[in-house]
Amino acid sequence: MRTRERIIDxxxxxxxxxxxxxxxxxxxxxxxxxxxxxxxxxxxxxxELLAEVLRGAVELATARIDEAVAELGPTPSGSDVLSxxxxxxxxxxxxxxxxxxxxxRVIDQPAADASGVLDQSRRYFDTWRHLVAVSRGNANPTxxxxxxxxxxxxxxxxxxxxxxxxxxxxxSIIAAVRHHFxxx
Amino acid sequence: MRTRERIIDxxxxxxxxxxxxxxxxxxxxxxxxxxxxxxxxxxxxxxELLAEVLRGAVELATARIDEAVAELGPTPSGSDVLSxxxxxxxxxxxxxxxxxxxxxRVIDQPAADASGVLDQSRRYFDTWRHLVAVSRGNANPTxxxxxxxxxxxxxxxxxxxxxxxxxxxxxSIIAAVRHHFxxx
Amino acid sequence: MRTRERIIDxxxxxxxxxxxxxxxxxxxxxxxxxxxxxxxxxxxxxxELLAEVLRGAVELATARIDEAVAELGPTPSGSDVLSxxxxxxxxxxxxxxxxxxxxxRVIDQPAADASGVLDQSRRYFDTWRHLVAVSRGNANPTxxxxxxxxxxxxxxxxxxxxxxxxxxxxxSIIAAVRHHFxxx
Amino acid sequence: MRTRERIIDxxxxxxxxxxxxxxxxxxxxxxxxxxxxxxxxxxxxxxELLAEVLRGAVELATARIDEAVAELGPTPSGSDVLSxxxxxxxxxxxxxxxxxxxxxRVIDQPAADASGVLDQSRRYFDTWRHLVAVSRGNANPTxxxxxxxxxxxxxxxxxxxxxxxxxxxxxSIIAAVRHHFxxx
DNA sequence: CATGAATGAGATTTCATTCAT
DNA sequence: GATGAATGAAATCTCATTCAT
Numbered sequence: 001m002r003t004r005e006r007i008i009d010x011x012x013x014x015x016x017x018x019x020x021x022x023x024x025x026x027x028x029x030x031x032x033x034x035x036x037x038x039x040x041x042x043x044x045x046x047x048e049l050l051a052e053v054l055r056g057a058v059e060l061a062t063a064r065i066d067e068a069v070a071e072l073g074p075t076p077s078g079s080d081v082l083s084x085x086x087x088x089x090x091x092x093x094x095x096x097x098x099x100x101x102x103x104x105r106v107i108d109q110p111a112a113d114a115s116g117v118l119d120q121s122r123r124y125f126d127t128w129r130h131l132v133a134v135s136r137g138n139a140n141p142t143x144x145x146x147x148x149x150x151x152x153x154x155x156x157x158x159x160x161x162x163x164x165x166x167x168x169x170x171x172s173i174i175a176a177v178r179h180h181f182x183x184x
Numbered sequence: 185m186r187t188r189e190r191i192i193d194x195x196x197x198x199x200x201x202x203x204x205x206x207x208x209x210x211x212x213x214x215x216x217x218x219x220x221x222x223x224x225x226x227x228x229x230x231x232e233l234l235a236e237v238l239r240g241a242v243e244l245a246t247a248r249i250d251e252a253v254a255e256l257g258p259t260p261s262g263s264d265v266l267s268x269x270x271x272x273x274x275x276x277x278x279x280x281x282x283x284x285x286x287x288x289r290v291i292d293q294p295a296a297d298a299s300g301v302l303d304q305s306r307r308y309f310d311t312w313r314h315l316v317a318v319s320r321g322n323a324n325p326t327x328x329x330x331x332x333x334x335x336x337x338x339x340x341x342x343x344x345x346x347x348x349x350x351x352x353x354x355x356s357i358i359a360a361v362r363h364h365f366x367x368x
Numbered sequence: 369m370r371t372r373e374r375i376i377d378x379x380x381x382x383x384x385x386x387x388x389x390x391x392x393x394x395x396x397x398x399x400x401x402x403x404x405x406x407x408x409x410x411x412x413x414x415x416e417l418l419a420e421v422l423r424g425a426v427e428l429a430t431a432r433i434d435e436a437v438a439e440l441g442p443t444p445s446g447s448d449v450l451s452x453x454x455x456x457x458x459x460x461x462x463x464x465x466x467x468x469x470x471x472x473r474v475i476d477q478p479a480a481d482a483s484g485v486l487d488q489s490r491r492y493f494d495t496w497r498h499l500v501a502v503s504r505g506n507a508n509p510t511x512x513x514x515x516x517x518x519x520x521x522x523x524x525x526x527x528x529x530x531x532x533x534x535x536x537x538x539x540s541i542i543a544a545v546r547h548h549f550x551x552x
Numbered sequence: 553m554r555t556r557e558r559i560i561d562x563x564x565x566x567x568x569x570x571x572x573x574x575x576x577x578x579x580x581x582x583x584x585x586x587x588x589x590x591x592x593x594x595x596x597x598x599x600e601l602l603a604e605v606l607r608g609a610v611e612l613a614t615a616r617i618d619e620a621v622a623e624l625g626p627t628p629s630g631s632d633v634l635s636x637x638x639x640x641x642x643x644x645x646x647x648x649x650x651x652x653x654x655x656x657r658v659i660d661q662p663a664a665d666a667s668g669v670l671d672q673s674r675r676y677f678d679t680w681r682h683l684v685a686v687s688r689g690n691a692n693p694t695x696x697x698x699x700x701x702x703x704x705x706x707x708x709x710x711x712x713x714x715x716x717x718x719x720x721x722x723x724s725i726i727a728a729v730r731h732h733f734x735x736x
Numbered sequence: 737c738a739t740g741a742a743t744g745a746g747a748t749t750t751c752a753t754t755c756a757t
Numbered sequence: 758g759a760t761g762a763a764t765g766a767a768a769t770c771t772c773a774t775t776c777a778t
Contacts, residue, residue, distance in 0.1 A: 003737085003738095019204075019205055020203075020205075020206075021202075021203060021204075022204075024771075024772065024773090025772075025773065026771090026773095034739090035738070035740080036739090036772095036773090036774095037738070037739055037740070037741085037774095037775085038737075038738045038739065040773095040774070040775080041738070042737095045773080045774085046773065046774090144356075147353075147356070147357065147360050148360065148364075150339075150343060151339040151342060151343070151364060152339070153342060154338045154339045154340070154341060154342020154343070155335040155336070155339040155342075156335075157338060157342075158334050158337060158338020158339075158341075158342075159331075159334060159335070159338070169331075176328070176332065176335060177335060180332075180335060180364050187762080187763095208746080208748095210746090210748095218763075218764090219763075219765075220748090220749095220764090220765095221751090221763075221765070221766085222762075222764065224749070225762060225763070226762090228749095229748085229749085371758085371759095387571060387572075387573055388571075388573075388574075389570075389571060389574040390572075390573040392750080392751065392752090393751075393752065393753090394750090394752095402760090403760055403761080404752090404760090404761095405753095405755090405759070406759045408753075408754080408755095409758055409759070410758090412753095413753085414751095414752065414753095512724075512728070515711075515721075515724070515725065515728050516728065516732075518711060519707040519708075519711070519728060519729060519732060520707070521710060522706045522707045522708070522709060522710020523702075523704070523706045523707040523710075524703075525706060525710075526702050526706020526707075526710075527699075527706070537699075540696075541699065544696070544699050544700065544703060548700075548703060548733060549732060555741080576767080576768070576769095577768080577769065577770090578767090578768080578769095586743090587742075587743055587744075588743090588744095588770090589743055589744070589745090589770090589771085589772090590741075591770095592771080593740080593741060593742070596770095597769085597770085598769070
């Protein structure tokens, strides 16, 4: 089953840099060392492949957030939790570059309305809505929390430039985001 | 000369909702009441059309910002200037919906490397780098100002949802963005 | 009526270097300092324009041949007549370059079946059939004369290379052709 | 692997009778029993297809020439070699009609500058330059040999009429060409 | 599991032609 | 006489998808 993952990796790269419509399955196959036809043994359709890429990305980011929060100790403040989550999200975005970028580029591209895509997007957004709510002591997210989550994700994802990132800056990026969002 | 503008409008709509690769020139033509071939009398190429759309959008947003700043009176504080610019940008984004959205969707889509695209993008970004710098009393933008401009634009543009916006919320959106960015 | 001739010149250039199918009427118009639509005031169709170009070329070549023959004096030998014609044809071909080349390139291109084209081609070929016949003392051209005319025209037209000719060589070209064909 | 050859055959037919620009790949595909899109599995581009057609034609003609020369016995005179080559070229031209004609029609059509085309053309011309040189006892081709090769090829290729040839005439054509070129 | 082959739909672009002004 | 504008047809090429092997 190593092949399946090579395909997903290759697809993440293509989706990330060329977008959904700009991604050719022939390129994806080539990037995985396969011929076009072979893709269809593993994925029934372009949309299904995209959904898999996104599911993996959301899973990865969620896991990293959970780990970072867990490291905070038994009873962290809401503000610390949000701070940790911000760090985790940005690390994923800038380090496992392709897979992170794939999400950002593709997630609200309308062509990708296919089933799984919106689901993954909403799932991850809900995570953040809760993180924001908790950081403010709200049990259930308010409209204001929702709005802040939108702003926060927008700001973080914008730090992915058009080209290869310099991880050197990563810590100052994290600091800046925390400054604007985690201390309100 | 009305035709040319109908084309640009139609193209903005398509680019906004389908992205660059997802936009079909046949659809654009139909949206302007033309047949496909007729487009090419007005624009030699898809890229040229996109560049025109973006140029118009950047011009519009810049003009609105200038107006809003001008209304502040003779010697406004840097913070007020930034606040006014935020309001102007968000108004353009949510009210002249298609043209604003077109910029947001397309501007960092890699397929659209065509000459004019990056130029327009950089031009507008520079405006914001200066706005941020001025709001902090810096004559020339620092790296920190650049980073903040990225976060700020990312946050604002993220408020464009996937579907028609409710302008009712607009003022609370503006308030939230100002809260996070204009009072630092 | 100078315009009409500028169009024909421009068309000859294009037909010569790009062939019938490769010639764009927009280019032709531009080459004559006009816009595309204006062509249709002077020529109803692409084929008609081509026919005019060819008619002019055939007329020019025929006239030059007649002149060259006339210069031979009152009772030239058949061999001298053919020699003179060869010189005249090659001079036209290499000196009034575009118009000569246009004939050669286009004349047996099947796309140009349109009415006038084949007529002009046959007319000029008949001239040569008679020249060859006369040079051999035949009153009416035989099959052998026809064949020789084909070979002769083919050989001469092949001396038009793909690029600008060096008229310096012209006399040696003429000598070579005469050597192979005019002394049999 | 039969499909590939059916395509090349069909393409040769089209290129021969319609020229490069006049050839529609949809027609070529239909002629090979395929739909347009299927062509692109075998040839990436129109130019690539043309190059293959020409390569095949040059190979065929060269092989026939070599065979004909080989049949002359151990130490043939230069004049006999040229005579044999003339026969071989004309047989190829008039018998494997399409592929021979394709070369003639297309080889100096400017639109077909695509890489391979000029190469094949030059390769075959060099063969003839050497044949002419050898027939005159020159070790290396002179300028005069080059010129004669041009005339000779031009004359031979002109024997391909616009329509189906009558192979009945073939031997008299060969005799005529030999008469003009092989006895100098 | 993987590939070669084919296909239908659709993309952008070019072009000859027409016509009102 | 010339131009701007529009159009229908056709061109090359790309792509997701299917299927027999």
